[in-house]
Amino acid sequence: MKIVIVSGSPKGQGSASEKIAAALQSRLAPAADCAALHAAKHNREEIMAALAGCGALILVFPLYVDGIPSHLLRLLDETRSAIADAAPGLTVYCVVNNGFFEARQNALALELTRNFCDSSGLKWGQGLGVGAGGMIHAARVGHGPMKNLGKALDALAENILRGQTGEDRFAEPNFPKFLYNMIAHMSWRSQARKHGLKAGELRRGL
Amino acid sequence: MKRTLILHDLSQNDAELFLPRDPVKYSSFAASPPVRHCTGCFGCWVKTPGRCVINDRGADFAALMARHDEVVFWSRLVFGGLSPDVKAVLDRSIGFVLPFFRALNAETHHVKRYDMTPDFQYIFYGDMTRQEKETAQKLAAANALNLGAERCAVSFFPSVRESAAALRAPI
Structure with missing residues (x-):
């Protein structure tokens, strides 16, 4: 299956979103053709070209004022019908991280992304909210304070590879x-x- | 006298037709054409407290909020939230609060930078589903909690023309 991960952090390399995206990609790559792009670096044409014939789109972004960062929101708003045309049957998964400890504070951003799917005719797969996202710089995913995140990404990757949907999940550090x-x-x-x-x-x- | 700041994404034509013309009571801030998007540098917290370090007109909005009794977010409803242009301004305005945390309703939120926080009013227009309206209600309440507004109102209209009436309604 072809999978595209779009990072919505404006920081690019070194951001928590980037690290989460890399950790998820490492869980998917052995079994899938996985491409990673950045909403702030790649233009719309490059992202749309990557999405052609794609089975799963994974959006990974930081929580900005309870919602989606504006540059990613603009991309989703302006491509909503084009994505469904480029990749019929696409399933969208989403990982949102925030600076507060409580992962549940990402629930609204997941809901906004689910509404994007509804308005675009895309299938919603599953959401994952990650609390205290910055702690990903403190330890390897799956180890120490990032143990819960590792388990949540394992489960999400399994659902993505099977093309399954699931209830939204929330992961906070073991800290x-x-x-x-x-x-x-x-x-x-x-x-x-x-x-x-x-x-x-x-x-x-x- | 209550002073209201209106952040909007109206076209130039709609802005001329529907924005209030009383400069004593109302100030407006056009979100379109868009300001540059937030880069997540946190300079507004640790370098130039209260002001975004990106040097365009988007840097002014946080301080403007602090000088008004009410802020109106007049926006096309997009997926149950603000439009990209309005969101770009709000994302650039987190310097309105401090980076430090406080507990509210058993959740972490930011400490207020200013003693007085304006009331928030969200006026959404455009095509929308019931689900998107539900999301918008929750989003407005979450924004108000995070930015320290004590009162918040939300209304929905099918068009800009119809939504203009909401400006005259007090919270």
Whole structure:
């Protein structure tokens, strides 16, 4: 089966979405012809060409203000009928990651993507919400704090390869929430210091 | 006097026809032509607090929100959410809140940057399904919670012309 993964992170290489997409691709590639593209790097023609005759499209993106990042949203809005024409019978799967610990906060972005499928005549496969997406930089997927994510990606990959649909799933790190929040706060202060800001300046208004 | 900021994706023609002409009560921000999209750099949190580092007019919206009593998101409904042009402006405006976390309703959300947060009003127009309307209701509530708005209203209309009446209705 031909599978296309479209990453919707505007950061490109090194982003949490990119790493999740790579981890999913490694689970799919032995059994499928798998191509990875980027909504912010590849143009519409390149993405549409990759989708021709494709059996599964996997969208992997970060949560932006409770929804889909605008550049990916634009791509989906402008290609909604063309995708169904290029790949009749395509099934869409979706992985959304956010900066908050709670993976369930990605549920609305999955719902928006499911609505995209309904409006485009595409089949919805399954969604996966990933909490504390940035923690993917802390450990290998499937190990330590990323154990739950590894299991969720294993199950998603199995469904994709079988062409099956499934209930949306949600994965959070095997790590204490309070500690994650504490580290996140320290990280924001540290990044601000690197840009020459004092702690109080981070909170200033305009 | 209540001051309202209207973020919209109306065509130039529709904007001239339907935007309120009272500059004391209303300010407007055209989302079309689109501003550049957010690059996820978090510069608005750790480099230039409150303001996006991308140097185009999209960088101004977060600070504008803080100076109004109400923000209206007047948008074509797309998959149950904002249109790409309006979403591009909102994605560029997360500097309106702080990067730090707080717990609300047993969920993590961002700490407010400003003491006063405007009310939100979402006016959606265009073709839409019942499911998309349900999603939009939930999305507006989630946006309000994350951005610290205490009051939020949502309405749906088949066309821009019909949706213009919603601007006159108080939340």
